[in-house]
Amino acid sequence: MSTLYKSRFFPHPMVSLLLLVVWLMLNNSISAGNIVLGSFLAIVIPILTAPLQTPQPKLKKPLLAVYYVLQLAWDIIVSNFQVANMVIRPPKLLQPGFIAVPIDLDTVTAITILASTVSLTPGTVSSDISDDNKWLYIHVLNLENEEELIATIKQRYEKLLKEIFEC
Amino acid sequence: MMQHLVVLPILAPMLMAVMMLLPPLQNTIYRQRIASFFTMLVMLGIAILLIITSSEQTQVYALGGWQPPFGIVLVADRLASMMVLLTTVLGCGALLYASAGDDNLGMYFHPLFLFQLMGINGAFLTGDIFNLFVFFEILLIASYALLIHGGGKQKTLASVHYVSLNLVGSSFFLFALGILYGTLGTLNIADMADAASRLEAQEAVLAKTGVLLLLLVFGLKAALLPLHFWLTKTYSSASAPVAALFAIMTKVGIYSIFRIHGVVFGEEAGLLANTALPWIWPMAILTLIIGTIGLIGSSSLKVLTANLVLISVGTLLLAMVIPGGIGLGAALYYMLHTTLVSGALFLLADMIGKQRGKAADRFVPARPIQQPGLLGTLFFLAALAVIGMPPMSGFVGKVMILQAANGTSGMIWIWSIILISSLAAIIALSRAGTNLFWNLCGDKSDELASSQLQIIAVVLLLACSPLLVIFGAQVTEFTDTAARQMLHDYPTIKAMMNAGITQ
Amino acid sequence: MSLFWIPLLPMIGTLVPLLSERWGRSICALCTAIAPAIALTMVLAYMPSVLAGQPIQQSIEWIPLIGLELSFHLDGLGLLFSLLILGIGLLIILYARYYLSDQDSMGRFYAYLILFMAAMLGIVLSNNLIQLWAYWELTSISSFLLIGFWSHSSNARKGARMALTVTGAGGLALLAGLLMIGNIVGSYDLHTVLNSGDLIRENPLYPVILVLVLLGAFTKSAQFPFHFWLPHAMAAPTPVSAYLHSATMVKAGIFLLARFYPILAGTEQWFLMVSLTGLATLLLGAYIALFKHDLKGLLAYSTISHLGLITLLLGMDSRLAAVAAIFHVVNHAIFKASLFMAAGIIDHESGSRDMRKLNGLWKYMPYTATLAMVAAASMAGVPLFNGFLSKEMFFTETLDQSALGSLSWMIPVLATIGAMFAVAYSIRFIHDVFFNGEPINLPRTPHEPPRYMKVPVEILVGLCLLVGIFPQFMMGDLLTSASSAVLGGAVPTYSLSIWHGFNLPFVMSLIAMGGGLLIYHNRRSLFRFQAQFPETDAKLVFDDTIKLVIEKAAHFNGWLENGSLQRYMFWMMFMVLALITVPIMNLNTTEGIRPETPLNNVMSAGAALLCICALATVIWHRKRVIALLMLSVVGLIVSISFAIFSAPDLALTQLLVEVATIILLLLALFLLPQRTPKESSPSRIMRDLSISAVIGGVVGTISYAIMTKPLVSISDFFLDNSKTGGGGTNVVNVILVDFRGFDTMGEITVLGIAALGIYKLLAQMHIAMPTSDIDGRSWARDKHPMMLEVISQGLLPLALLVSAFIFLRGHNLPGGGFIAGLITSLALIQQYVAHGVNWMKVRLKVDYQWLIGSGLFIALATGAGSWLFDRPFLTSWFDYFTLPIIGKFELASALLFDLGVYLTVIGATLLILANLGKITTGERPKQTEYE
Amino acid sequence: MNFFLELLIVAILALGAIMLLIGSIGLVRLPDFYTRLHAPTKSTTLGIGSIGLASMLYFSINHEGLSVHEPIITLFLVITAPISAYMLSKAALHHKIKTVSRTQNQHLAETARNQQPPTSSSEFSD
């Protein structure tokens, strides 16, 4: 686990930023008043919730994170159509199956993001994680090539996550 | 502060109850006791002031300064003020009794007790039908919580029944409100009376269902037959101070019936006039009959007292339906009497039961109690009051009701039923007294004697009964005027509202 | 004002014995006697004036509304009775001093006795009908206490209850009668009433009034068929019997007849009812008295008989008879009281009252025997004793009767027969006790009583003789005065002398004596004759009846209130049905003139969804989780409906509450059985289905009828004033926090109280937790899945942000404190779900109770704040401000109020849910290891 | 409104609605719980995302000022949908909910249920 941000007022600057953005979005406005109010909330809420937060790994490469999100969005769109297709096809053609993916990440946040990614990309659902956080069990809607799928997951997502969180 | 007097009977207990959830009163029973007593004293003062001011003129208080019928108003006429005072006096007794130790059998006794008073006072004072619903719910939820105070299987079971029936009852209250708003277009009670007189035939039919559903709701609170089933078990299993306080709960229902069905939808409600009257008659009579049978068949003092409550409900409503409202004054006097006396009896039953050990308050032979003379005397006086024998107040109440019914069409019914139930009370209470105090076996029990506070509580409540007789002239005059004011003042209130006395 | 003191002194005197008990028995008795003695002196002081025909009257108003006055009136009748009550009362006090044993609480006894005395005086002196009734009841009550004085004895308890029940019932009848009289006359003033005889007798209600008043009188005076309580009242200590059951209380009924003689008598109904009852009582009492082996039993029945005699006299249509009745009241009181006292002495000194054991006491107590013999002779009507005089007057009057027509001859004949039995039992009383061989198995060796115990008897016996020999001197004026009060004016001429010549009444007396001797002589064959009839003890019959009534009542209660909520609920539904269907029958058309909202497929689908899921909830209600899921769909659709029909605030609230409810129900389900057993019979299900369907149908109909009618309502006011008066554009919110803020304050109070109540429920709950799920599978091992923990943490700030957003905009747009509060609560609950109670407990150090308190306090304080500006509670305030950068913004007191709502909601919701979780976590048994 | 803009909105709307419908169809049609789990969790992202986008465009064009709050809904769903699926599938595994018989690597369901590492011996056994 990398260094933790210790500031009392900005326990989680990224969270604060996110909150401010969400606040402005919620209000559909970037008026001065809303920025003041939003900033206030963006500072106060993390302070209030700080006791309920376990230490989070620091985002080392924010740009890479943006890339990750965009790639994920693309993958979601593409695979959505694939899954739509599978759903419409006669169900008998489906070849469902389980796979177990070994995890090399060592922060829970990263593992969670990986598992969520897997679930978000159509065709795969994270079903369980082993007690030692080393294995991710995935149910695959149409399992054609197990090794290739495992490799894709590790390459396309896990590797990026490892870099983003440097873990 | 005087101009805010009307709202104080609601706010004072609420404020103290809320304070009890916060430091420094939080979780310390001694401080809470003192705070409660203090509140009760203040409320006593408020109630007396309210009686004085409302005797001069009906007080109307517009919350938020919003002109009725748009905002919520509180209306303190003589009747409402009287009920507030009655509640406070009863509350004082119950609280004194509880402070001897019963309040420490579970959590939050004092705040819940005060919340209960808040709800009851609110129900008496409000002049808005939906606000009445809200106060009903406050007093109900507080009563649910108080009912389980002390714990035990009996209480839990009684609660399940009591709570379930009342929850469903509340649903019907809302149905009724929906109907009434949907047809009358207003929530202010005085305004409803006005709107009712303007209804067209078909709308009136709909409104009638609403009015009658309200009767169901109030009847459930008042324990009118066949909505009375919750009463016996609830009252007989609640802890004593709670049961004593509950003595006013049925009266809330009766009060609402008086107000809503007797006045608002009474003589002058156009097509809705006296909608509920044909229903109240038989229900009241049946209630009295069933209460009387229950009284005779009671096997313990608490059950007996619960049945007395039932009888008083029947009696009160019977008095109400005497044509022309001439029984209302009598009913109000009887209400004062019966509430205080049944409250005292619940407390007494608890004291007796505790001293008798295992036999509790059941009518079976038991070991002699610690304070036979004292408790015997108190019981004797309470019994006199209940049976309606002089010099206690029951006799004046009964005579008033009988006189009111004299010469009316329902006289035979009212007289025979009330007199027969009096006879039943004689039989039942003499049975109770002889069994509890005279039918002894073995040596003196080793239970503790009742504490001073408990005795003071009972004496306080019971003493009201002869006082009601001694100051009978003033009290009857007051109740009579209150009844007449209630019957004839709604137009006045309406006028005052229109004149904008609110600010 | 001193007339008031006569009944009042004894009333106050009730306390004297209780206070003086500690100083010893004699002093207690002495002190007790003070009040009656003074009262007696006062009566005597008034006597000349009353005898001179100037009754005394005093009154003060009390409760004018019911016609109750504190009003007393001392006339001849009252005087006579007062003398009896106080005089004999004083003797009884003396007597009881020696009669009571050390174990008896003398103070209590005297207190009851004096209370009774006061009540009795009240009756005879009352000048107000209601006051009279009050005293009347007080005698019943005090006699109840006196009869039950030896409360350890079952006979005493039962006797007391029986007496109270019978006389109490009579009292109620009397009340009814008196109220009717008062209503007819228009006044409860006795004087006025007594002057309105014609008015009452001509009233169609007269027969009813007569019956009611007679019921009162007859029960009190133990007239057939209400006589049965009196013998059982003998369980009382003998002084009580002597006082109440011979001299005074039983005479109250007679007094009543005499008092109302001017207004009720003189009609055929009166004659028939009163005289026949008297006659029957006279005969029955005399006959049964003979067969009683118990001394007091004999005296009790003899009393019944004599009371019958007096009643008969009053029932006769003759003014002289009334005089005779009054005379006999006095005579009977004197001799019967002394006889009871004598019987008490015998009982006291020998330990028995059974005449089969008591024999030959002459040897042991000759003095007492002599006294008893004089009294008994008087009772038998032997010349030279007072009983003879009134009995002779009675015989005279019987001969004058013609009201029974051709059967009128029966009255004297029956009277003579009654007198024969009276002689017989009088002889038995003397002969059986004082002679007739030797005592058998007496507990004690009899001897003469203490000196002063005999004094009261001596005085009374002396009176028997004095009155018997010098009637005119002793009684003349008093009797005239009393009779004049009864007859309401002129008293017929009569002569009080020992000897009226050898006439028919005297012959009747002789026949009675001879017959009496004869009967007594043949008593054994009579006893045998009587023994062949099964003894019908009225007490047993009465007891059985009462017992049966109680049992039946208890059984009925048990049947009606059988403890089944389903039944109670059904009755409620039944009432609902009755109350709403009866008026709705008159609804001609549900169709209104309001144009209907257009219907589309989407809404139909939604409705279908709603109805299907509602029905599915019912169908699967026994599979609870499934039903719960169905229910949550219903909730979802309901909230969407609110959204569709232009109620965004409602939709949001309903959604949140729905989820909170589902979570709550899920929590509960863990601790409740997962399935409901099938236990309703098909008929029960059909019944429930029908009633609910009918109610549902009617409710739907009403709803439709309402929706299709136009509405004129007060709502326009809110739309018009929301912005200008309340400072907000979200009218619903402005109504909630401003126009009807009081409702909202109540609503959050309810929520707060509910949370407290729930906390209370949970505090004492010990619950068994299932170790496996519904299908017997063990629970999953992973309590807090890691992924859930991580994501939940991430969501919390977002949720709080949304909550703040909703809170701040509430006044102008959908939202508000309640919705925001629920969002916050649910977000926190979600944390509880993800992390568990223990994790949260350490980190979230917020006292939820405190939160509720502060929330309510803020709401309250905001409301009260308007007092500072001299405005009614909850008057709102708002204004617009402009700041650099931020621009124009609004501040409103309503926002503060809403903050109170917000905090209360959070506090309440979390107090409920988090504590529930705490309970289960704390008590969860160790799980069987994962297989 | 500009026709093309309108057309764009309509297209996006149609896409969203169809995706949602397909998700629901999948829920009905797919053979076992695990496969059914895929349908809605997928279609929601694109379905709600599209409709949110349409709404965003619609209100930005039809009303003065931008409407950018719709993506927050999508954001919430993107964060939460995987957890819902994860928890449900975890529960299904725990309760040994039947898989369709042709499911591959069924033994993994067992090891996943125990949250253990997969056993190498049984790997790739069909």
Add this chain to the structure above:
Amino acid sequence: MEALYALCVGVLTTCGIFLTLRGRTFPVVMGMTMLSYAVNLFLFASGRLTINGPAILGFSVNYADPLPQALVLTAIVIGFAMTAFVVILAMRARADLGDDHVDGRAPDSSETPKNQS
């Protein structure tokens, strides 16, 4: 639309009442919840149905009646408080009485139908 709405209210009322007449606490609680849905819809409808007229000033032309909405809001909250209480009470009853029957004990076997399916 009104007819359909009324039908839904009727169905909910029916289902709610039927459930409250059951003998076990949980169905009764569900019945009360259902009944409160019915009540809320009913009370809401007393202000008549309005489409696209939220009572937010400036957002529509023809406003829905705001008063019943406020009333229903209050009713929902109170209903929630009451439901919460009764749910916990049901649990308490189970804990205290050992049975989740509303009367604290299962009815006598004589009342149970003989042929259970």
Add this chain to the structure above:
Amino acid sequence: MLETALLLCGATIALALLLNLWRLLRGPSLHDRILALDTMYINAIAFILIMGMRVDSPLYFEGALLIAMLGFISTVAAAKYLLRGDIIE
């Protein structure tokens, strides 16, 4: 055009909801039912958004937002119930 499209979309979502209902009623496992409910929440969000466009009112957004938040909470609670019986422990 947009109006028609919105109408059709509404109908499509309604259809989807009915399909969800089918699964909800049909089961067979509780898990299926919970999943169906979860899907219903999703469809409800879409429905409300479309509703908002149809009546041209931005007031519907918060409803949709809340459903998105709440659907998650109740689904997780239900799943937790299946797993552990006790949802808060």
